[in-house]
Amino acid sequence: MGLLPFVFPFAELEVGQHLYWQIGNIRLHGQVFMTSWIVIGALLALVVIGTRKMERDPRGVQNLLEFLWDYIRDLARTQIGEKVYRDWMPFIGTLFLFIFVSNWGGALVPWRLIRLPSGELGAPTADINTTVALALLVSLSYFYAGLSNKGLRYFEYYVHPTPIMLPFKIVEDFTKPLSLSFRLFGNILADELVVAVLVFLVPLVLPVPVMFLGLFTSAIQALIFATLAAYYIGEAVEEHH
Amino acid sequence: MTSLLLFGATEGGLFDFDATLPLMAVQVVLLTFILNALFFKPVGRVVEEREGFVTTSRAEAKQKLAQVEKLEADLRDQLATARQAAQKLINEAEQDSDKLYREALALANAEANTSREEARREIDSQRDAALNQLKSDADKLGDLIVERLLAAK
Structure with a gap:
């Protein structure tokens, strides 16, 4: 079962x-x-509670949600640019929130107390399938962003500034x-x-x-993933002159 | 055994790709749409409404401040002109009262002079009259004395 010979009740590797399902x-x-359903459920619960009765003078959870919204908007705006950041803000924000809550959930909730017949519960981002799915979504997004914004001129990006750049x-x-x-997967799994x-x-x-270091890493990784995703999209929609 | 577990040569492993990947992608895309509808749109609307409210309020406040400053300047002008007018009025009144005083003084002086003149004239006339009387009395007395002296002789 474990990699190591001795088995403590909560410390199994x-x-x-x-x-498998x-x-x-x-x-x-x-x-x-x-x-991931628990993570999504927690996110949706937070969002539903916070947006149930919104006022101009925010109270309670609405403050937190507005802080998050502002944070995500700043992130998207600085990376993607003023022109199209609105279209991509929900995607960047969802990536950030999903990864952040997954990571912190994995680090804070003692999942190991729940026994499964095989495998163990943990952050969804510690599974390569999740991270590759997220990364491929980012790839699709920046292709879509580039093509929908600039049409076929998007491919000028590949020969910019010189055609030598094409293979790179x-x-x-x-x-x-x-x-x-791999960055996300490796960091979370390693932690x-x-x-x-x-x-x-x-x-x-x-x-x-x-464990504290793990919390720090978790937050940083969520931020890095969201920032890079926004940066790639921003790079794809950027106008070259 | 370790390497088998890690690299998934048989069952499982760290790099075990299966239908989890596309389903997770679909799940995240769905979550994106749900969060967009439940979180990003409503919160964005509230935040932007507030930003608009703050901007318009600030513009209004600036306008009002300008108005207040203009009114204040107007008021200050009015106050200055009013003060000037008051000063002028005071000066005029002072001059008037001064003139009146001088006039009254002159009149009183003149009156005093005339009554003094009159008094002097009266005194003069009475003195003249008294002198005449005295002179005639003296003459009469002299005559009388002369007569008596002559009679005694």
Whole structure:
């Protein structure tokens, strides 16, 4: 079961184990969906509570939501530019919120107390499927943004400023989703593993600083992913002269 | 065993891609639309309404301030002219009263002079009359004395 020979009640290491759901002949990672639904549920609950009775003088949760909205708008506006940031703000914001809540949920909620037949619950972003899905969405988005804004002139970007850049720009289209997905996946998984190993070795006190570091990493990774996604979209819609 | 687990040669593994990927993508796209409808649009509307409200209020306040400043300047002008008019009135009144005083003084002086003249004239006439009387009395007395002296002889 574990990678290490001894098994504490809450300190078990399970890497690469999944709870499989078989639907027809497709297979899903059940634990990822379970936690992602909890994350989505939490987000929707927050949003519904905060927007239920909105006033010009904000009170309670509306303040938090407006702060988030403002934060996301600033992020989108600085990266994408004044002209089209409105179209992409929901996408960037959803990426940020989904990744942020997933990461913090994975770091803060003691999922391991819930036993599964196989695999264990954790941040959805610690599964490569999730991060690749998000990264591919970002790739599709910036292609769509570029093509819908500039039409075929979007491809001028590939030979800008000189045609020598062409192969590099083409390679970039592959490295962008690769780096996006692996950065997020690697950071979150590594954090979970470090905490798990430390808890396994020294169950008291010592893991706490690492857990704080994990919270920090989680927030930073969400910000990095959203910022880069916005930057790629901004790069695609930018006008060259 | 470790490497098998990590790289998913058999069942599972860290890099185990399956239908989780597209379904997760669909889920995130759906979440984007839901959050857009429930969060980004309404909150954006409220925030932008407030920003508009703040901008218009600030413009209004600026306008009102300008108005107030104009009114204040007007008022100050009015006050200055009023003060000038009052000063002029005071000066005029002072001059008037001065003139009146001088006139009254002159009149009183003249009256005093005339009554003094009159008095002097009366005194003169009475003195003259008294002198005449005295002279005639003296003459009469002289005559009488002369007569008596002559009679005694």
